[in-house]
Amino acid sequence: MSELVTGEAVALELRPARLPSRALAVLLDLAVAVAVYVAVTIALVASTSSLDGAAQTALTIATFVLVLVGGPIAVETLSHGRSLGKMACGLRVVRDDGGPIRFRHSLVRGLIGVIEILMTFGVIACIASLVSARGRRLGDVFAGTLVVRERVPFSSGGFMPPPPxxxxxxxxxxxxxxxxxxxxxxxxxxxxxxxxxxxxxxxxxxxxxxxxxxxxxxxxxxxxxxxxxxxxxxxxxxxxxxxxxxxxGASTGEGAAPVEPTAPVVPVVPVAPASTAPPPVPPGSPSVPPSVPSSQDRPEVSRHVPPGGRSGTGFVPPA
Incomplete structure (x- = not known):
């Protein structure tokens, strides 16, 4: 794990690529570059057969430089540090501060890579990667770059511990x-x-x-x-x-207790009061005729409630 601090005081945790993954990426890049070089060389030999030997030698050297040296430099510059082999292995070339590389970084890495990778068959590059704490070869040291891993192993993050x-x-x-x-x-x-x-x-x-x-x-x-x-x-x-x-319940507010449903209200039908008997009249009063029948001879009192809502008095005049 390599921790870098940017200008905004943000710590970046970068995972430097190790020698096996870097060697596999370089082998894939070399296989593609050699295949393109062979195809271009065959096409040039077939098209320049009429030229003399010196011209053919000059074209061969130019093809070697353009394909095996200029090709990787252009690819790394345009892809911001991701060649075909590095994309397959999940690697990327970045600056020491974690930023994307530019043309000058790719140029220095490519020129030194001709010596430590092509001319020595990768022996110097392997020794430098094993000695370096972050697995950098000489091209990375002089260019100020670092090869990091983009695809990191999956970790079971995202689990929130429950409260006590x-x-x-x-x-x-x-x-x-x-x-x-x-x-x-x-x-x-x-x-x-x-x-x-x-x-x-x-x-x-x-x-x-x-x-x-x-x-x-x-x-x-x-x-x-x-x-x-x-x-x-x-x-x-x-x-x-x-x-x-x-x-x-959608009606429950933030932090409020749920509202209990209330019982349905049963409508109360008003009941008309029962008819009451007339108030007692003192004996000897002249307003009461002497021929008022008794309660046994009195006809049945109608309990019909008038439309106005008042009940009757139940008094029936004498016959």
């Missing part, structure tokens, strides 16, 4: 509506890569993220809760609320 069980439901009353989405994304990325970070760097990052989340929620981080556990618990609470909002 004693924090279950601890932050159910927090107001998470003011926390922006980019802060949630930063918390998720930290939790998925917490196991790959340095302990001190990871702890400092967790404290900073926890302080940002607490500032948006308006509640400080409890002292007894570690910052990584706080972030995991708060993120789990947000995911639980999103799940309830999506599947459990």
């Amino acid at each position: 069980p004693w924090l279950a439901g601890r932050f159910s009353g927090l107001d998470l509506s003011a926390v922006p989405d980019d802060l949630w994304l930063a918390v998720r990325q930290y939790l998925t890569r917490a196991g790959q970070l340095d302990s001190r760097v990871g702890w400092a990052m967790a404290e900073r993220l926890a302080a940002d989340v607490a500032a948006r929620t308006g509640a400080p981080v409890p002292r007894e809760v570690p910052p990584p556990a706080y972030l995991a618990a708060v993120l789990q609470e947000r995911q639980a609320r999103e799940t309830r909002r999506a599947f459990g």
Whole structure:
């Protein structure tokens, strides 16, 4: 692992390519270059058979230089460090600071590669790669380049550790509506890569993220809760609320308890009061005729309710 620091103070973790993968990439590039060189040479010999020997020798040298030296330089320059062999092996040539190479880098690598690869059959290049800590040959040392691996082995990142069980439901009353989405994304990325970070760097990052989340929620981080556990618990609470909002009830607000359905209201039909008997009249009153029949001889009182909604008095005048 090679760690580089850019001008913005960003640490880049580059995986230098080792000798076996680089040797395989060089063999593939040489096989393609030799095949093109042979085809071009046959075409030139067939088309320049009428020339003298000196001209044919000059054309042969020019073809060698253009195909076996200029060809790899042009390919690396145009593809930004990815020749056919390096693409097949998942490699790339970059600068020491991690940036893409330019023509001058490819030119220095190609010219020195003629000596350490073509003329010595790769012996010098192999020795230099074994001695170098980052597997660089002489062309890489003089050009200021590095061959790195683009395809890295798959690691089971993306797994977020769950919060401790004693924090279950601890932050159910927090107001998470003011926390922006980019802060949630930063918390998720930290939790998925917490196991790959340095302990001190990871702890400092967790404290900073926890302080940002607490500032948006308006509640400080409890002292007894570690910052990584706080972030995991708060993120789990947000995911639980999103799940309830999506599947459990659309009317439930952020951080609010679900509303219980109320019982249906049964309409009450008003009942007319029963007819009451007339108030008792004191004996000897002149307003009561003496021939008023008794309650046994009185006809049946109609209990019909008038359309106005009032009940009758039940008094029937004497016959």
